[in-house]
Amino acid sequence: MNFEGKKVLIAYFSHIGETFSNGDTVELTKGNTETIAKHLAKKFNANMFKIETKQIYPVDYKQCSEIAKQEQESNIRPELVKNCSIEGYDVIILGFPCWWRSVPMAVLTFLDSHDFTGKTILPYSTHEWSGKANSETDIRRACPTANLLEGFTIHGTWVNTSEDKALAFVDKWFEEN
Numbered sequence: 001m002n003f004e005g006k007k008v009l010i011a012y013f014s015h016i017g018e019t020f021s022n023g024d025t026v027e028l029t030k031g032n033t034e035t036i037a038k039h040l041a042k043k044f045n046a047n048m049f050k051i052e053t054k055q056i057y058p059v060d061y062k063q064c065s066e067i068a069k070q071e072q073e074s075n076i077r078p079e080l081v082k083n084c085s086i087e088g089y090d091v092i093i094l095g096f097p098c099w100w101r102s103v104p105m106a107v108l109t110f111l112d113s114h115d116f117t118g119k120t121i122l123p124y125s126t127h128e129w130s131g132k133a134n135s136e137t138d139i140r141r142a143c144p145t146a147n148l149l150e151g152f153t154i155h156g157t158w159v160n161t162s163e164d165k166a167l168a169f170v171d172k173w174f175e176e177n
């Protein structure tokens with residue numbers, strides 16, 4: 001996959017704090033999804049937009065997980081700190097950690113706030129055990145007029161334990177797709 005001549009935006013959500021990794025909770029000092037986002041920004045000479053919520057998610061995995069679950073069950077759209085214009089971009093690479101087998105609800109806040117007609121969205125995620133799960137279906141529902149490509153997912157633990165290999169996997173994915 002090659003976005004030559006296209007204007008690319010990397011819009012991503014990433015949580016800094018505890019997550020589940022190899023059967024245990026670990027505290028990350030940088031987000032897995034953010035690590036990939038920064039790599040892609042360089043690769044595609046793209047601008048970055050970090051999707052951040054006004055209400056900061058707790059560092060504690062259990063607490064964060066409970067809030068994320070409640071938000072999903074109630075179909076909430078958490079308020080964002082700021083938004084960005086997508087005007088002028090051809091491609092939006094949308095990055096997120098898999099949360100409760102889908103996208104964090106803040107990603108839906110972002111998607112709901114824009115008209116993606118005529119835009120291409122390439123989703124990618126980092127996950128621990130469930131792969132993409134429902135994420136691409138839920139993105140499709142949120143922006144039915146976008147040209148939604150099938151994206152990739154990568155094991156989060158791999159990103160924070162073998163970053164070079166994980167980034168090489170990402171590069172290979174773009175060569176092969």
Ligand SMILES: Cc1cc2nc3c(=O)[nH]c(=O)nc-3n(C[C@H](O)[C@H](O)[C@H](O)COP(=O)(O)O)c2cc1C
Nearest residue numbers: 015031032033097098099100101126128129130156
């Ligand atoms: C609230 C929460 C819910 C999660 N739910 C899932 C899940 O349903 N499936 C999964 O494979 N991983 C799940 N994970 C693990 C994250 O997707 C994984 O650790 C990811 O790489 C974290 O990315 P980040 O550092 O960019 O936030 C969850 C993590 C958190 C904090």
